[in-house]
Amino acid sequence: MLPEKQWTDQGIENVLGNLLRAGVLLSAFVVSIGAIIYLLRHGHAPVDYWIFRGEPADLRGLRGIVRDCLALRGRGIIQFGLLLLIATPVVRVVFSILAFAKERDSIYVVFTLAVFSILLYSLLGSSF
Amino acid sequence: MSVLEFSLLVFVSSLIAGLVGALTGLGGGVVLVPLLTLFFKVDIRYAIGASLVSVIATSSGAAAAYVKEGFSNIRIGMFLEIATTTGALLGANLATRVSTQSLAIVFGAALLFSAYFSRKPRSLAERNLPPDAWATRLHLNGSFPDGEGRRSYNVQHVPAGWALMFGAGTLSGLLGIGSGAMKVLAMDQAMKIPFKVSTTTSNFMIGVTAAASAGIYLSRGYIDPGLAMPVMLGVLGGSLLGAKLLVKLHVKWLRLGFSIVIVLLAFEMLYNGITGKI
Numbered sequence: 130m131l132p133e134k135q136w137t138d139q140g141i142e143n144v145l146g147n148l149l150r151a152g153v154l155l156s157a158f159v160v161s162i163g164a165i166i167y168l169l170r171h172g173h174a175p176v177d178y179w180i181f182r183g184e185p186a187d188l189r190g191l192r193g194i195v196r197d198c199l200a201l202r203g204r205g206i207i208q209f210g211l212l213l214l215i216a217t218p219v220v221r222v223v224f225s226i227l228a229f230a231k232e233r234d235s236i237y238v239v240f241t242l243a244v245f246s247i248l249l250y251s252l253l254g255s256s257f
Numbered sequence: 258m259s260v261l262e263f264s265l266l267v268f269v270s271s272l273i274a275g276l277v278g279a280l281t282g283l284g285g286g287v288v289l290v291p292l293l294t295l296f297f298k299v300d301i302r303y304a305i306g307a308s309l310v311s312v313i314a315t316s317s318g319a320a321a322a323y324v325k326e327g328f329s330n331i332r333i334g335m336f337l338e339i340a341t342t343t344g345a346l347l348g349a350n351l352a353t354r355v356s357t358q359s360l361a362i363v364f365g366a367a368l369l370f371s372a373y374f375s376r377k378p379r380s381l382a383e384r385n386l387p388p389d390a391w392a393t394r395l396h397l398n399g400s401f402p403d404g405e406g407r408r409s410y411n412v413q414h415v416p417a418g419w420a421l422m423f424g425a426g427t428l429s430g431l432l433g434i435g436s437g438a439m440k441v442l443a444m445d446q447a448m449k450i451p452f453k454v455s456t457t458t459s460n461f462m463i464g465v466t467a468a469a470s471a472g473i474y475l476s477r478g479y480i481d482p483g484l485a486m487p488v489m490l491g492v493l494g495g496s497l498l499g500a501k502l503l504v505k506l507h508v509k510w511l512r513l514g515f516s517i518v519i520v521l522l523a524f525e526m527l528y529n530g531i532t533g534k535i
Contacts, residue, residue, distance in 0.1 A: 142324040142327075142329070142331070143324055143325065145320070145324065146320045146321035146322075146323070146324035146325065147321050149317040149318075149320040149321060150317070150318060150320065150321040152317060153314055153317045153318045153493065157314070157489070157490060157493055160486055160489060160490060161490065163482065163486065164264070164486045164487075167482070167483065167486070168264060171260050171483075172259060172260050172264075173259050173260070173261065174259065175258070175259060175260075176258055176259070176260055176263040176483075178297070178298070178300060178303050178484055179298045179299065179300055180300065181302050181303060182478075183477065183478030184478035184479075184480065184481060185478075188480075188482065189476050189477075189478050190475075190476060203482075204482040204483060205482075207482035207483070207485070207486045208480070208482045211310055211480065211482065211485055211489070212475075214310060214313050214314055215310070215313060215468050215475075217313065217464065217468075218313060218316070218465040218467070218468040219465075219468055221317075221320070221461075221464070221465065222338075222465060225331060225335060228331075229335075234396070236395065236396075237332060237335060237336075237396075240335050240336055240339060241335050243339050244335060244338045244339055244342055244465065247339075247342040247343060247346060248342065248465070248468055248469055248472070250346070250472075251342075251346060251349075251468075251469050251470065251471070251472030251473050252468075252471075252472035253472070254472065254476075
């Protein structure tokens with residue numbers, strides 16, 4: 130007989146696994162919509178990725194990306210889809226904080242909060 | 258080349274990379290950057306940004322399949338993620354400071370390591386190891402389904418594993434790869450975690466590690482939507498297809514072939530880095 134704790138762990142993990150896959154598919158869907166608009170408008174333009182310029186300021190942070198997205202710019206919509214994708218592992222970490230808190234495992238609540246802060250620092254630190 | 262032709266070609270190449278990566282278990286990300294820089298002449302910084310995004314897609318996309326098997330150990334994953342995400346922040350910051358030549362050379366070395374590691378026989382699972390004080394205090398020991406019942410394992414060498422993970426995170430942030438090979442090395446060889454548990458836990462960690470450097474890459478302008486779009490869609494499609502085909506195919510020769518391709522790409526990256534062509 131298995132201890133009950135492992136069943137709940139597995140249950141949370143299953144829900145989370147499906148949630149992550151849904152997040153990835155949603156992101157792929159948004160990226161595809163952006164791709165259609167981008168390719169229709171700029172499909173015949175030449176590519177020049179051998180020169181590194183860095184992205185324009187509006188594609189480097191959430192506010193600019195949302196603004197471009199609402200203006201139905203293809204590249205902005207793609208970038209928004211990529212943000213959704215970057216958010217999927219963050220959601221996983223947030224869920225783990227809740228799961229550890231429910232098990233009253235305080236060391237792991239602290240560990241997971243540490244990982245979450247590092248992610249927030251990277252995502253919010255310089256760009257938003 | 259026009260944007261349309263470029264996007265289609267990059268999509269098809271990424272699809273193949275993702276498919277072969279999933280079939281061989283080596284991950285497609287490791288060949289993406291050399292593919293983009295050597296054949297499509299993309300600046301290595303854009304290539305690293307696009308590759309990093311696709312790494313998150315494969316990791317999160319495969320999570321549902323992995324968790325059903327019940328092998329991954331979220332405590333080991335979370336404890337080691339403190340090391341990998343800190344390393345990833347360091348790596349992503351280094352990436353913006355070092356020259357593209359140095360990036361290419363480090364990349365070549367990482368490719369060679371990954372090819373060597375994929376040919377190396379995995380360590381024999383040692384059973385009944387004594388519990389380690391650190392591992393016990395941190396509740397890292399666990400069990401996994403094995404035939405009829407569950408087999409328990411005791412994690413070893415926690416500080417060494419943690420340090421290796423910091424290195425894996427730095428490499429991931431620096432090169433935009435999952436560094437799955439180094440993650441499995443830390444867990445399999447140093448911490449003596451059973452292979453199935455290390456590979457599935459490593460998959461879970463790869464996405465979180467990559468997300469830690471993705472924020473920095475985005476704000477520095479390394480993630481180009483026009484390039485990341487075909488790469489991400491291609492790799493994701495290829496890896497999902499690969500996971501479906503995996504059970505039906507005999508992959509020994511494919512694995513060998515892919516390792517040879519990785520070695521060739523490694524030398525090409527090293528050559529280009531040393532001669533300053535990148």
